[in-house]
Amino acid sequence: MPVDDLFAEAERQLIVCNSCRYCAGYCPVWPALELRSTLTRGDITHLANLCHDCRDCFSACMYTPPHEFDLNPPKVFAQVREETYRSYVWPSTVPGWMHGWRGVAGWFVAIFVLLVALSSLTGGAGNSTGPNPGSPYEILPHLVMVAVVAAPSLWTIVVLAAAVSRYWRDTHGRLRDLTRPGVWARTLVQGVQLRHMRGGGQDCDYPADVPSPQRRRLHLAVTYGFGLCLVSTTSAAFMQEFLHLMPPYPYLSVPVITGTVGGFGMVVGCAGLMLLKRRSAPEPGTPSMRRADYGLLWALLILSVTGLLTLFLRTNPLFGPVLVAHLAAVIVAFAITPYTKFVHWIYRLLAIYKDNMDKLA
Numbered sequence: 001m002p003v004d005d006l007f008a009e010a011e012r013q014l015i016v017c018n019s020c021r022y023c024a025g026y027c028p029v030w031p032a033l034e035l036r037s038t039l040t041r042g043d044i045t046h047l048a049n050l051c052h053d054c055r056d057c058f059s060a061c062m063y064t065p066p067h068e069f070d071l072n073p074p075k076v077f078a079q080v081r082e083e084t085y086r087s088y089v090w091p092s093t094v095p096g097w098m099h100g101w102r103g104v105a106g107w108f109v110a111i112f113v114l115l116v117a118l119s120s121l122t123g124g125a126g127n128s129t130g131p132n133p134g135s136p137y138e139i140l141p142h143l144v145m146v147a148v149v150a151a152p153s154l155w156t157i158v159v160l161a162a163a164v165s166r167y168w169r170d171t172h173g174r175l176r177d178l179t180r181p182g183v184w185a186r187t188l189v190q191g192v193q194l195r196h197m198r199g200g201g202q203d204c205d206y207p208a209d210v211p212s213p214q215r216r217r218l219h220l221a222v223t224y225g226f227g228l229c230l231v232s233t234t235s236a237a238f239m240q241e242f243l244h245l246m247p248p249y250p251y252l253s254v255p256v257i258t259g260t261v262g263g264f265g266m267v268v269g270c271a272g273l274m275l276l277k278r279r280s281a282p283e284p285g286t287p288s289m290r291r292a293d294y295g296l297l298w299a300l301l302i303l304s305v306t307g308l309l310t311l312f313l314r315t316n317p318l319f320g321p322v323l324v325a326h327l328a329a330v331i332v333a334f335a336i337t338p339y340t341k342f343v344h345w346i347y348r349l350l351a352i353y354k355d356n357m358d359k360l361a
Helices: 003-020 029-034 041-050 056-060 073-087 101-121 142-171 181-193 214-241 254-279 287-312 319-339 341-360
Strands: none
Touching: 003 029, 003 041, 003 073, 029 041, 041 073, 041 142, 041 341, 056 073, 073 287, 073 341, 101 142, 101 319, 142 319, 142 341, 181 341, 214 254, 214 287, 254 287, 287 319, 287 341, 319 341
């Protein structure tokens, strides 16, 4: 659907919703809609990213198909979010090699081969023959590992920073309004609790039209699992740089405990969400968003599984190939992050922040 037609259809549906207001208590989208007598593209983009796709409104709505009003807010919001993910990054027309499983698989293989070559050129001995078995630096030197991961990370940070700036200017305006600590505190609490995924207080109508806490709980498993993996990486860097303790770390150390718990949390959460998605009704979504959901879940699952394997196999001859595979997956993930659904949490967090700020106005 052309962009102009998409926003015109979204405006049409939201005008009907604003007249009805039956869903006012379901989530912050509808009270935020009531504050607006006219709708700009920025308003619609904000409301679409404030939507957590709980689908309670779709289940309760009396004007969904086959009614002549033909309302489907979750679907039109999903379409607008897809436009958000596409239009605010650079380049907005994503090259073919940055999306699709064939392109991603090709880059994974290429980077895997490059890392194997770098390991050979730098004298990578493998975990069983070097002086420090189980250390990743027996496979790749520290500086080489930092360099190959830092390059795509810096690219992603620059692209996302520009995207955030453009998004905020379109949905709100002044960038200085992003510097309100009290609003951020409230926003982060709501975000880490996934509070807005409770719908009308009874959780999502997902995967069926009956309220269930499954989706929110599995999202929490992924969210906290990912956070614990970040804690693992950060604590390992702190131990190495400031305490001068080199890997491998003991099983009862902070990096290993947080990485293990976080990895298992991501595995359970991603697998569970994929099963729920298979059972979910397709009508309130779009085929392309469904593919993006699966792509993100598979990427996180591969990262968590290969990360766990590097721990369990660190005294095994397979440690070297598994570590290289994990690093290749990390590099590819970092490089294509701005062009995947992984960015959804950034826009959603900004939408929650704006909603909290608007309530104080």
